[in-house]
Amino acid sequence: MKTITTSQLTGIEKTAILMNVLGKDRSGEILKELKDTEVRKLLKVMGSMKKAPIALINEVLKEYLFKLNESEEIIFEENLSEPETISQILGPERAKSIFGAGSSAVNLVERKSLTCLENVDLKTLSEFLVDEHPQTIALIIAHMDTDKQIQMIKTLPDNLRPEIISRMATLEYIAPEKIDELDEVLKRDLGGKAAGTRNQFGGVPVIAELINNLDKRTMTSLMTRLEDKDPILAVEIKQYIFSFTDLIKIDQRGLQQVLRDVPNQTLLLALKNAPDELREKLYEAMSERASAMLKDDLAALGPQRVSDVEKAQKDIVAVVKRLEKEGKIIIGAGEESDMVA
Numbered sequence: 001m002k003t004i005t006t007s008q009l010t011g012i013e014k015t016a017i018l019m020n021v022l023g024k025d026r027s028g029e030i031l032k033e034l035k036d037t038e039v040r041k042l043l044k045v046m047g048s049m050k051k052a053p054i055a056l057i058n059e060v061l062k063e064y065l066f067k068l069n070e071s072e073e074i075i076f077e078e079n080l081s082e083p084e085t086i087s088q089i090l091g092p093e094r095a096k097s098i099f100g101a102g103s104s105a106v107n108l109v110e111r112k113s114l115t116c117l118e119n120v121d122l123k124t125l126s127e128f129l130v131d132e133h134p135q136t137i138a139l140i141i142a143h144m145d146t147d148k149q150i151q152m153i154k155t156l157p158d159n160l161r162p163e164i165i166s167r168m169a170t171l172e173y174i175a176p177e178k179i180d181e182l183d184e185v186l187k188r189d190l191g192g193k194a195a196g197t198r199n200q201f202g203g204v205p206v207i208a209e210l211i212n213n214l215d216k217r218t219m220t221s222l223m224t225r226l227e228d229k230d231p232i233l234a235v236e237i238k239q240y241i242f243s244f245t246d247l248i249k250i251d252q253r254g255l256q257q258v259l260r261d262v263p264n265q266t267l268l269l270a271l272k273n274a275p276d277e278l279r280e281k282l283y284e285a286m287s288e289r290a291s292a293m294l295k296d297d298l299a300a301l302g303p304q305r306v307s308d309v310e311k312a313q314k315d316i317v318a319v320v321k322r323l324e325k326e327g328k329i330i331i332g333a334g335e336e337s338d339m340v341a
Helices: 011-022 024-032 036-048 054-069 083-090 092-099 122-129 134-142 146-155 161-169 176-190 204-212 216-229 231-240 244-249 252-260 264-270 276-284 288-300 306-325
Strands: none
Touching (some): 134 161, 134 176, 146 161, 146 204, 146 216, 161 231, 204 231, 216 231, 244 276, 252 306, 264 288, 264 306
16 A cells, blocks of 8 residues: 655645544634635545544644744633633533632632732721621632631631631632722722732632631631531531541551650640540550650649640641651551552
8 A cells, every 4th residue: 555645745635634633623713713715625625534544644743743843932822721611621510629629728820819918907807898798708818828817717706607618618710800800899998008919719628727727616616607507518628627636547657757746845735635545545656665754744744724735736736737748647547548568
């Protein structure tokens, strides 16, 4: 069989091969840019092509790429990263999981920010938001840094907190122009100064991180109310929240790594009101001498402020999260898992 080369093909035949390779969606976009006479000629050639040798297709593609390289730049007229486009490509549910459920932290792109929030007085903002719609409140708090989010959540009435948390957890992509509109309103009414910051977007992991940084009393109250309002969301959030008592889920090797990174005084304070089961597991991760000394110190430890104990526990949780992020420990390794040695 005679081998056909690109030099034997006309320009329209090469185009027909390229468009057959691209498929109907991309080919359709190209056809829209052609004149009717050109479309008729091209369709006639495309219709007559039932197959083509791989070698010939590769040559056509190489020639196309060569011509492409002669250009200094290419303008991307369509932004494939937009949620609307991804929704069409991957389907609404999968797109929602990518953009809406958020990988905490995750942001896929640097999105528009409410530039007025960095220097805004939180008391003034709280008074301003008191009569606003919960969705507006959720959107504004979602664009604050974590410390301000915690303070703002504390200022909200108890009965409003679960509503705001629920809405923040399900925040999805917001069109940049809508962010700009809200930013202008806030600047006008609050007198905030523009100071561009990266926004904190919605999603269960982000909300769990926020709740995990609240004081114990506020967190307990909020989660109780959230369980009544939205039990499914409450369960999802709990899966991301790591508390001090969850240390029991870490295996002995992991606990030994944690203990190496925690000051003795911090550990002593944190164990002041810890469950006996957790204490025993920590003792088992220590040497006999170290555990005996810790038991003696605990027995001699007098009354401590609850706030100091909770701070020590949060400090240890922070160490655990850092070590997990660094891949040095696995949370949950103390339970059954799919891992094998």
